[in-house]
Amino acid sequence: xxxxxxxxxxxxxxxxxxxxxxxxxxxxxxxxxxxxxxxxxxxxxxxxxxxxxxxxxxxxxxxxxxxxxxxxxxxxxxxxxxxxxxxxxxxxxxxxxxxxxxxxxxxxxxxxxxxxxxxxxxxxxxxxxxxxxxxxxxxxxxxxxxxxxxxxxxxxxxxxxxx
Numbered sequence: 001x002x003x004x005x006x007x008x009x010x011x012x013x014x015x016x017x018x019x020x021x022x023x024x025x026x027x028x029x030x031x032x033x034x035x036x037x038x039x040x041x042x043x044x045x046x047x048x049x050x051x052x053x054x055x056x057x058x059x060x061x062x063x064x065x066x067x068x069x070x071x072x073x074x075x076x077x078x079x080x081x082x083x084x085x086x087x088x089x090x091x092x093x094x095x096x097x098x099x100x101x102x103x104x105x106x107x108x109x110x111x112x113x114x115x116x117x118x119x120x121x122x123x124x125x126x127x128x129x130x131x132x133x134x135x136x137x138x139x140x141x142x143x144x145x146x147x148x149x150x151x152x153x154x155x156x157x158x159x160x161x162x163x
Contacts, residue, residue: 021094022137026086030141033079037148040072044148044155066159073152080145091138098130 022030043049049065 021133022087022090026083026090029079029083029086030137033076033083033141033145036072036075036079037145040076040148040152043069043072044151047155066156069152069156069159073149073156076145076149076152080142080149083141083145087138094134 049068
């Protein structure tokens with residue numbers, strides 16, 4: 001029966017897998033999605049809508065709150081969809097690379113150590129690191145964006161009613 005040995009370089013291999021996985025456009029779309037979602041959640045949960053907006057030297061005053069929230073909702077939806085489109089290919093490539101790396105690491109390494117615990121612990125650490133990265137890079141922006149979208153939508157529906 002072959003002996004197993006934990007190879008510490010596996011840590012750097014997982015770092016290579018998760019490093020810079022999102023392309024630049026997807027990163028920008030994620031950033032905008034998170035910014036507009038935060039803005040939408042803040043406005044929806046507090047009910048604070050700015051009385052005037054200054055943009056490019058033009059000042060908007062006395063605008064309808066519903067119109068403002070509808071535009072905010074459309075921005076959140078736009079960035080949600082664009083992040084989905086741009087990140088799906090990056091996600092698929094990262095997933096395929098992870099599966100390939102997993103198949104490579106299934107090969108039992110021979111070495112001096114007869115203990116299986118360091119090998120299993122190392123594989124668990126790689127798995128946990130990948131899952132955390134996947135959650136932060138892909139799932140969290142979608143969850144946050146969807147939450148903001150529905151919160152702003154509810155605020156639009158019940159704008160005259162105190163929630």
